[in-house]
Amino acid sequence: MNTKNNPTRPVNINSAASKGQAPPRKPRSLTWLWWLLAAIIILVVVVPSLLAEAITDWMWFGSQGLADVYTTRLWLALVVFAGGFVIALAFLLANWLIAWRASRPETLYEGQRDPLPRSAMRWVIIVAALVLAFFMAVVVAGEWPTILLYLKGGSFGQTDPLFHNDIGFYVFELPLYRLLRGWMLVLLVLTAIGAAAIYLMSNYEQLARRFSGQVTMAPGGRRVTIAPGPPFKLPQGVEVHMTVLGTIFLLLLAVGYWLDRYDLLYSSRSIAYGAGYTDVNAKLPALTIMLVIALAMAVLLLINVRVRTWKLLAGALGLWLLALVLVDNVYPGIIQQFVVKPSESQLETPFIQNNIAATRAAFGLDKFHEQEVPAVTSITRAQIDENPNITNNIRLWDYRPLQDTYGQLQSLRSYYSLDGVDIDRYTLSGVQRQVMLAPRELNSDNLAESIRTWENIHFRYTHGYGLVMSPVNQIEGEGLPKLLIKDIPPVSDQPELQVTRPEIYYGESTDQYVFVNSSAIQEFDYPVGDANKLTRYEGKGGVAINDLFTKILFAARFGDGNILISSYVTDGTRALYHRNIRDMVQTLAPFLLYEADPYMVLSGGKLYWIMDAETYTDRYPYSTPFDGSSLGYNYIRNSVKVVIDAYEGTATYYVIDPTDPMVNAYRGIFPDLFKDISQMPPGLVPHLRYPEGLLDVQARMYSTFHMTDPQVFYTKEDVWALPASNSPGHTASTIVQPEAYYVNIQLPGESKVDFMLIQSFTPNTKDNMIAWMAAKGDPNDYGKVEVIRYPKQELVFGPKQIEARIDQDPVISQQLTLWSQSGSNVIRGNLLTIPISNTLLYIEPLFLQATNSSFPELKRVIVATGNSVGIGSDLGEALDVAFKLKPGQVIPGDTGGTPNATPVPGATIPVGPTATAGGTQTTRTAEQITQSALDHYNRAQDALRNGDWTIYGQEIDAMKADLDELAQLTGVPIPTTIP
Numbered sequence: 001m002n003t004k005n006n007p008t009r010p011v012n013i014n015s016a017a018s019k020g021q022a023p024p025r026k027p028r029s030l031t032w033l034w035w036l037l038a039a040i041i042i043l044v045v046v047v048p049s050l051l052a053e054a055i056t057d058w059m060w061f062g063s064q065g066l067a068d069v070y071t072t073r074l075w076l077a078l079v080v081f082a083g084g085f086v087i088a089l090a091f092l093l094a095n096w097l098i099a100w101r102a103s104r105p106e107t108l109y110e111g112q113r114d115p116l117p118r119s120a121m122r123w124v125i126i127v128a129a130l131v132l133a134f135f136m137a138v139v140v141a142g143e144w145p146t147i148l149l150y151l152k153g154g155s156f157g158q159t160d161p162l163f164h165n166d167i168g169f170y171v172f173e174l175p176l177y178r179l180l181r182g183w184m185l186v187l188l189v190l191t192a193i194g195a196a197a198i199y200l201m202s203n204y205e206q207l208a209r210r211f212s213g214q215v216t217m218a219p220g221g222r223r224v225t226i227a228p229g230p231p232f233k234l235p236q237g238v239e240v241h242m243t244v245l246g247t248i249f250l251l252l253l254a255v256g257y258w259l260d261r262y263d264l265l266y267s268s269r270s271i272a273y274g275a276g277y278t279d280v281n282a283k284l285p286a287l288t289i290m291l292v293i294a295l296a297m298a299v300l301l302l303i304n305v306r307v308r309t310w311k312l313l314a315g316a317l318g319l320w321l322l323a324l325v326l327v328d329n330v331y332p333g334i335i336q337q338f339v340v341k342p343s344e345s346q347l348e349t350p351f352i353q354n355n356i357a358a359t360r361a362a363f364g365l366d367k368f369h370e371q372e373v374p375a376v377t378s379i380t381r382a383q384i385d386e387n388p389n390i391t392n393n394i395r396l397w398d399y400r401p402l403q404d405t406y407g408q409l410q411s412l413r414s415y416y417s418l419d420g421v422d423i424d425r426y427t428l429s430g431v432q433r434q435v436m437l438a439p440r441e442l443n444s445d446n447l448a449e450s451i452r453t454w455e456n457i458h459f460r461y462t463h464g465y466g467l468v469m470s471p472v473n474q475i476e477g478e479g480l481p482k483l484l485i486k487d488i489p490p491v492s493d494q495p496e497l498q499v500t501r502p503e504i505y506y507g508e509s510t511d512q513y514v515f516v517n518s519s520a521i522q523e524f525d526y527p528v529g530d531a532n533k534l535t536r537y538e539g540k541g542g543v544a545i546n547d548l549f550t551k552i553l554f555a556a557r558f559g560d561g562n563i564l565i566s567s568y569v570t571d572g573t574r575a576l577y578h579r580n581i582r583d584m585v586q587t588l589a590p591f592l593l594y595e596a597d598p599y600m601v602l603s604g605g606k607l608y609w610i611m612d613a614e615t616y617t618d619r620y621p622y623s624t625p626f627d628g629s630s631l632g633y634n635y636i637r638n639s640v641k642v643v644i645d646a647y648e649g650t651a652t653y654y655v656i657d658p659t660d661p662m663v664n665a666y667r668g669i670f671p672d673l674f675k676d677i678s679q680m681p682p683g684l685v686p687h688l689r690y691p692e693g694l695l696d697v698q699a700r701m702y703s704t705f706h707m708t709d710p711q712v713f714y715t716k717e718d719v720w721a722l723p724a725s726n727s728p729g730h731t732a733s734t735i736v737q738p739e740a741y742y743v744n745i746q747l748p749g750e751s752k753v754d755f756m757l758i759q760s761f762t763p764n765t766k767d768n769m770i771a772w773m774a775a776k777g778d779p780n781d782y783g784k785v786e787v788i789r790y791p792k793q794e795l796v797f798g799p800k801q802i803e804a805r806i807d808q809d810p811v812i813s814q815q816l817t818l819w820s821q822s823g824s825n826v827i828r829g830n831l832l833t834i835p836i837s838n839t840l841l842y843i844e845p846l847f848l849q850a851t852n853s854s855f856p857e858l859k860r861v862i863v864a865t866g867n868s869v870g871i872g873s874d875l876g877e878a879l880d881v882a883f884k885l886k887p888g889q890v891i892p893g894d895t896g897g898t899p900n901a902t903p904v905p906g907a908t909i910p911v912g913p914t915a916t917a918g919g920t921q922t923t924r925t926a927e928q929i930t931q932s933a934l935d936h937y938n939r940a941q942d943a944l945r946n947g948d949w950t951i952y953g954q955e956i957d958a959m960k961a962d963l964d965e966l967a968q969l970t971g972v973p974i975p976t977t978i979p
Helices: 031-063 067-103 118-141 144-152 167-202 204-212 238-266 277-307 310-347 349-362 381-385 399-410 454-460 548-558 581-588 661-669 692-705 710-715 799-808 810-821 875-882 926-946 949-970
Strands: 010-012 107-109 214-217 224-227 369-372 422-428 431-439 467-471 514-516 523-528 531-535 543-545 573-576 599-603 606-617 635-645 651-655 674-676 741-745 754-763 771-776 785-789 824-828 832-836 839-850 857-864 869-872
Touching (some): 031 543, 067 144, 144 661, 238 277, 310 349, 349 710, 431 741, 454 514, 543 548, 635 661, 661 674, 754 832, 771 832, 799 810, 799 839, 799 857, 810 857
Parallel strands (some): 369 785, 651 674
Antiparallel strands (some): 010 107, 599 606, 635 651, 754 771
16 A cells, blocks of 8 residues: 555654654754853853852951851852752753653654654753753752751740650741652643653654544535544553652652641641641541541552553542541531631630640740739929939930931931931949930031042941930930930040941941942041041941952952952952942841841940840741741741940850740851850940830730730620820820830839830720730849739820820920910920829820921920829929929928929929928028029020910029019019010
């Protein structure tokens, strides 16, 4: 038979009949040129840049004395990458080459070309396997912290209540098991898809012929006959190959069900986080059943290699799908709906207890000490005067308007910025004083456009200079802060506040890389009149450039060819980079969570940054995650204090909580990175403070998890909230959540004053205060948190209620209205709640800012107690008004907060030496009376300039009373009228 008329006749592709004259050669494709160009770009541009960054980072770690930290991470990542790459490549190539060889047809039909040319297809398979293996290796190499924690993680000393495993199993081990199972599953799926594609591509013509068939029509077109194509049969070995892959898939599925059992500890199905009644009694058995079914299906799939019947597999698959729907989903839903819900509080009680205990332990709430005190709402002036360590450190300056005031007073040049105002305490003349301070950083973005040259940005304007510091409660002149450190160079009349190394090369606003210590050019140090003081860097920060190779490295890293040709880059020039302290710590230890507000400390004449860092995880069983962070962590510890030298740029990590298993695991991984807190320089220890971010997290969690009774927790009848108040630091009266703040206070039952961070609580949906917490920051008691509760049946005013009382006070309301109408903006500082003698004193500063200026001045202070409100030019005047003292009146004895003095509305008398702590009356001297009269006169003139006739009249009356008292004391008559 002529094969030309029978296209379905098979022809052996290796027979002589199949050999004929080769078809004419096609023009050679130019695709290879594009591949070559891409390879050249990668080799010339991408690879050198990546290598330059890696090498210069290694050099920078070396400058920090932490080269081992970098090499540990790098070598582990490379080893994991190499291992992942080899495993993925071997698995992909082995399966795909098996598929290619098994699918090569032995026969071809006449006219059919070989669908898999040997050389071309082999290279396609190899290249595809290399690419996929590379990406699979990159994925697993990026998980080096998971692998290291598995290797170095230890015990938490606590077990979960369901499986009774140590918490360390879930934090350190289980994540790696999850990672490996997921990685292998993705690799298996990619392999199966590739193998199936090879099988289909090699047999697509036979499949097409089988399903297309041959169509013929009877004479007259009345009948159509469809003749099927030639029978299609899978190549030998395909079933075995795909069966093996399917078996591995089912085994990984079974491993997934085994791991899912532990994930029940993070379930959100029940009323409380973690495994609930339904999870333990329905979901856990269901997962066990699904695990057994998956293993049984794997066995059946292997048996099917011999039996060769798809009925067995179809039955197993049907059973799995049925169990997936009924056992894994429907059954737990029935238990939840018809068993749990009717008796939820009873059945879920033990699981609520598990959730409460785990959450309190994971967030450190179980270490809080709680006490209830009576709600004493009255306070006497004598009680206030008996606590000078508290009242002398009450913060009147809000950091938001103070930042603008600092900027106007002390920026001095446009390229300097005073952006971060912080609070700290220093011992001055033997007395601890709270202060506000801000570093003067250089921001090259603010340089005039005409001088924003490459030379100026990278060689001349390299650093900030000094800092500004002022007490938290002192006012000078027209409502300005009293500066303890000021000007350039820094000037201070306090011996403890002398700055000998004021340069700031590393900071919060420092983002540009710079070159220092060049022999060809000096740096700008600070302005001196019309000239500039120049300097040369004397530190050892950064990396020295001593040869052409190092120049090339930095030119490649920064993408800046000027580095190669500039004559300013001389031998010994140092490159300073990673100068932003946030970027610095993230580069050194990206596995820690850093507080948003680093603060500067002056110690021994040098400037340092201190940053708080926390360890965290989202794998603590039964612990409710904190929903205020995208990380979703449910365990956190402030275990590390990072100290950064603002001149040298060295970062030192001090472990302050050695009981934290996570920080101990990291110490085991990077022993050179962490030091014990006992090694911190003694001058820095008194400046440690409890981190604001951590207390905010703990306060929000404690607002619910202070309830330890399961029934109370179930009904949520005692949920607390952070109190709302008027928006601090702004002119708008927007209600916001207040921030925690640092104060010097004495806790009930204690005898000493400590520097603490406090936060208040109100009942949910209510405005009265129910409790407040204080976190100690002084070295001896660092980290202890006290919670002071008030009885539920007694009223203690909350911040929002105090704000309402302030707004309703006629004198204050009139003053605010007058200021707002005279071309000024009133800025309300944040309301401080100051605990004194088992009661509370509320303080709110008022700032005045002209509408066409950004120069806020502290003009008034508002004081509120449980039963009175007062306003004055300073704290003393506000206290006098709040306690309704007449001008010149002495303080009465302790009368339970209800002095018998005659009220004088608007009276503003400074705190004078007219009473002792016990309330004994003393007589003012002529000098004191004269000074008081002069003060009233100055305030009257200030009110006159502001157009405030009410205050003007009050101050004139007060001045006249002083003069009357002076006349009685000296016997010298005064005029009957005052001009």
